[in-house]
Amino acid sequence: MIKTNPIEIDREKGNFHYNTDYEFDAGVGLSEDVVRYISDVKSEDDWVKEFRLKALKTFEKKKLPTHWATKDLENIDFDIIRYYLSKGQMPSRTWEEVPDDVKKTFERLGIPEQERKFLAGVEAQFDSEAAYSRMKDDLTEKGVIFVGSTEGLKEYPEIFKKWFGKVIPTSDNKFSALNSAVFSGGSFIYVPPGVKLEQPLQAYFRINAENFGQFERTLIIADEGAEITYMEGCTAPKFETSTLHSAVVELVALKGAKIQYVTVQNWSNNVFNLVTKRAMAHEESEVRWIDCNIGSRLTMKYPGVILRGRKARGEVLSIALANDGQHQDTGAKMVHTADETTSNVIAKSVSIGEGRSTYRGLVQMPGHLKHCKNNTECDALLINSDSQTDTYPAITVQGEDHSVQHEASVSKVSAEQIFYMQQRGLSEADAMSMCVNGFVNDLIREFPMEYSVELKRLIDLEMEGSVG
Amino acid sequence: MITDNVNSNTIPDLFSEEYYENFSGKHSWEPGWLADFRSVSWATLKENQNLSIKDEHWRFSPKNRFAFTNFENISESSNSVKLDRSSNSAECILDTIDNLLLENPELIAEFTGNRGPNLGANESFHLTNTYFNNGFFLKVSGNQKQTLRIDHTCPAKGHVAFHKNYVLLDDLAEVTLIENFDSENSTSKGGLSNLTHFKIGKGAKLTRILIQNMAIGSTFHNLENFDLHKDSSVVNVECFLGSEQSRIETKGNLLEPGANFENFSFVSGRNRQLFDQRTEQHHLAPHCSSNLLSKNLLQGEAKSIFAGMIKVDPEAQQTNALQTNRNLLLSKEAEANSLPGLEILANDVRCTHGATTSRLDQEELFYLLSRGIQKKSAESLISLGFIEEIIAKINDDNLIQNIRDLVCEHFR
Numbered sequence: 001m002i003k004t005n006p007i008e009i010d011r012e013k014g015n016f017h018y019n020t021d022y023e024f025d026a027g028v029g030l031s032e033d034v035v036r037y038i039s040d041v042k043s044e045d046d047w048v049k050e051f052r053l054k055a056l057k058t059f060e061k062k063k064l065p066t067h068w069a070t071k072d073l074e075n076i077d078f079d080i081i082r083y084y085l086s087k088g089q090m091p092s093r094t095w096e097e098v099p100d101d102v103k104k105t106f107e108r109l110g111i112p113e114q115e116r117k118f119l120a121g122v123e124a125q126f127d128s129e130a131a132y133s134r135m136k137d138d139l140t141e142k143g144v145i146f147v148g149s150t151e152g153l154k155e156y157p158e159i160f161k162k163w164f165g166k167v168i169p170t171s172d173n174k175f176s177a178l179n180s181a182v183f184s185g186g187s188f189i190y191v192p193p194g195v196k197l198e199q200p201l202q203a204y205f206r207i208n209a210e211n212f213g214q215f216e217r218t219l220i221i222a223d224e225g226a227e228i229t230y231m232e233g234c235t236a237p238k239f240e241t242s243t244l245h246s247a248v249v250e251l252v253a254l255k256g257a258k259i260q261y262v263t264v265q266n267w268s269n270n271v272f273n274l275v276t277k278r279a280m281a282h283e284e285s286e287v288r289w290i291d292c293n294i295g296s297r298l299t300m301k302y303p304g305v306i307l308r309g310r311k312a313r314g315e316v317l318s319i320a321l322a323n324d325g326q327h328q329d330t331g332a333k334m335v336h337t338a339d340e341t342t343s344n345v346i347a348k349s350v351s352i353g354e355g356r357s358t359y360r361g362l363v364q365m366p367g368h369l370k371h372c373k374n375n376t377e378c379d380a381l382l383i384n385s386d387s388q389t390d391t392y393p394a395i396t397v398q399g400e401d402h403s404v405q406h407e408a409s410v411s412k413v414s415a416e417q418i419f420y421m422q423q424r425g426l427s428e429a430d431a432m433s434m435c436v437n438g439f440v441n442d443l444i445r446e447f448p449m450e451y452s453v454e455l456k457r458l459i460d461l462e463m464e465g466s467v468g
Numbered sequence: 469m470i471t472d473n474v475n476s477n478t479i480p481d482l483f484s485e486e487y488y489e490n491f492s493g494k495h496s497w498e499p500g501w502l503a504d505f506r507s508v509s510w511a512t513l514k515e516n517q518n519l520s521i522k523d524e525h526w527r528f529s530p531k532n533r534f535a536f537t538n539f540e541n542i543s544e545s546s547n548s549v550k551l552d553r554s555s556n557s558a559e560c561i562l563d564t565i566d567n568l569l570l571e572n573p574e575l576i577a578e579f580t581g582n583r584g585p586n587l588g589a590n591e592s593f594h595l596t597n598t599y600f601n602n603g604f605f606l607k608v609s610g611n612q613k614q615t616l617r618i619d620h621t622c623p624a625k626g627h628v629a630f631h632k633n634y635v636l637l638d639d640l641a642e643v644t645l646i647e648n649f650d651s652e653n654s655t656s657k658g659g660l661s662n663l664t665h666f667k668i669g670k671g672a673k674l675t676r677i678l679i680q681n682m683a684i685g686s687t688f689h690n691l692e693n694f695d696l697h698k699d700s701s702v703v704n705v706e707c708f709l710g711s712e713q714s715r716i717e718t719k720g721n722l723l724e725p726g727a728n729f730e731n732f733s734f735v736s737g738r739n740r741q742l743f744d745q746r747t748e749q750h751h752l753a754p755h756c757s758s759n760l761l762s763k764n765l766l767q768g769e770a771k772s773i774f775a776g777m778i779k780v781d782p783e784a785q786q787t788n789a790l791q792t793n794r795n796l797l798l799s800k801e802a803e804a805n806s807l808p809g810l811e812i813l814a815n816d817v818r819c820t821h822g823a824t825t826s827r828l829d830q831e832e833l834f835y836l837l838s839r840g841i842q843k844k845s846a847e848s849l850i851s852l853g854f855i856e857e858i859i860a861k862i863n864d865d866n867l868i869q870n871i872r873d874l875v876c877e878h879f880r
Contacts (some may be wrong), residue, residue, distance in 0.1 A: 068524050196764070367800045382815035385782070391572040391810040396528065397795065400827040409820040410812045 026084035055180030153189025186216030222257035281311030304333030322355030351387035367399030525588025607711035657685030737770030
């Protein structure tokens, strides 16, 4: 009933590339000189330069994690990647100042005029540097800092230096080390005590140059009792050779703070998306990662929360869609290091065509703690007979005072459901699309409005041609 | 996390060329094919010995506790395997390997190279193939129901025994196999490496019960591989109570349509006991089902690792596979690690796994305490209830009572 042929997907949908002249170009390949060049262009303080150079050494020493991860990582050629490209240093502050060709990209990216009025601030990263950034004045008055990584480290070291590289140490993995060596762009955000942001802050990331690696660095600090929602979207045009995106995102939620971090990733299908994301949750704080992976060739992303304060709470909600030639290797890490901490992970994946989705989880609860709880659910849906799904959770619990539950299931869309809908006049493809949307619906509801609409559209687009 | 146990300064006797030469010398009377098999196994062992890459198959496991370097000698005892009866009829052949090697080695010739579970314990697999001198051979034809008992004994301190066993059920055979693993006495702190090849023919049924109650201080390696053919069925019930450290690898290969594999096991651990259990349900053919339930009951500083995998090949449509791991922790230092896994390459399947870890239900405990039952007894009662689900799969009242008594002793 359901066709099992490999599917042709319209790859042009992400194909918006414009010729751009770059003012700064660190050339091809990685060396100490490249790292120095990046640091010099940004006229960084010495400690940042030292930090970068040390990270480069760590990167060179670390091996690829292929003893557990996919061998596809070996196809990344670190020597042909461009590590830094930029049109200029300072982000433009008004929309009018943004060059026309860059504007054109953003228009296609869908930052509509109407929406912009509501967004508290938009930071759009074009290759290495933020190209346009705007934040409502009242946020600035409240003391909210929303800047790029370079500016953050230069202008506000007293705020950001304390946590920079502390949640995710340089040596955490090979790609966090790479990012630490060549990072540029990204957002550094500080929300002062008690300030609750009603509107989400947004950032868009986009790779425009071939063989370019994007290494943004994000650090969000929510001070005591502060609340913030941050959203990022990612796209890249289609190139013949593969591209690398390797970000490091650190979140710090101080006492009673709330951080919600939303990602919609729709890289083109030759981007290696290897991202390290981790949050540190202090006493009574709450961190939520909401993560949606639709694009990329290989995504490896395991957002984590270190629950280090009493009653802290961590949550990961994740949706992954793997189509032909894609491997979505996603998951969550919950490290409990304080009493009465709780965590929740809900992951749903859909594999279409020859796509492969993988869930990797980690839960740790040492014996000296009291009353920790974790709940993990992961569900996988397989559409075609070549689709693949894997689940690899790792749970370590010590002591007689915790409770952990993990559940996973794998199934396909039932023939009865499709038949029922076809009977009522829907085409097979529409019926399938509806089933998939229904499968992820309870998670999509957690996304902010404009994202959930976009997501539904994206899922429909990905489903196109997969059946019937 | 994973330590490399191979240290070039302290190459133990078992791994030295002299030891192997000496062993081959003593076994020169064996047929040529067996000598060849041992020498190939020895070569493979040596080849892989110095690989020190991190291995997911040993995640969370303190590998050095399983090192064969802790033993100086191989046990030569022919009494390490005891059968309640041996048999040599057309319908049923049952004998110890020790006997067969002397009397009729050709019987095992065609099965010697059968594969193992291959879930990480390569060292014990190749060592067992190199050095095995005992075990048992069971081949059943015809459809007469049989119940057979086999006792394995762990040798004394410093010694390790290598048992290689064959269970071959021809088409439509029905067998209940009860295997006991014990030590001679509480001072028998040696090691036992046990490798079993199961081949279950068309429509055959095997119920296998394994009870391991070896002395504290001893080491248990148990590797078992089940090959299930068309419409065959295996119910495997395993009870792990004894030994200082156990590494258990169980693999069920569902090779042809209609096969059914069920694996139930419980661990009752205390003191510093370690139970490292790795399982795989590998579906290679359509219309098969498998079910796995592993329960761990841990007191003191006991530690358990459960790593289960459900693998479904692209051809294995209409698969129904379940996997459940339940851990009950009774003390602050007890530790349970779960690695439940799924690798699904077919789409028309129903596969689930679940893992939970928790303490005793405080309300149940309070209920019993409020009725004047001592805390220890209350704990043991609830714990018995916890593993009852596994024990209930055994169809033998005496055996069930024995197991319950053994578990209760852990609460004294």
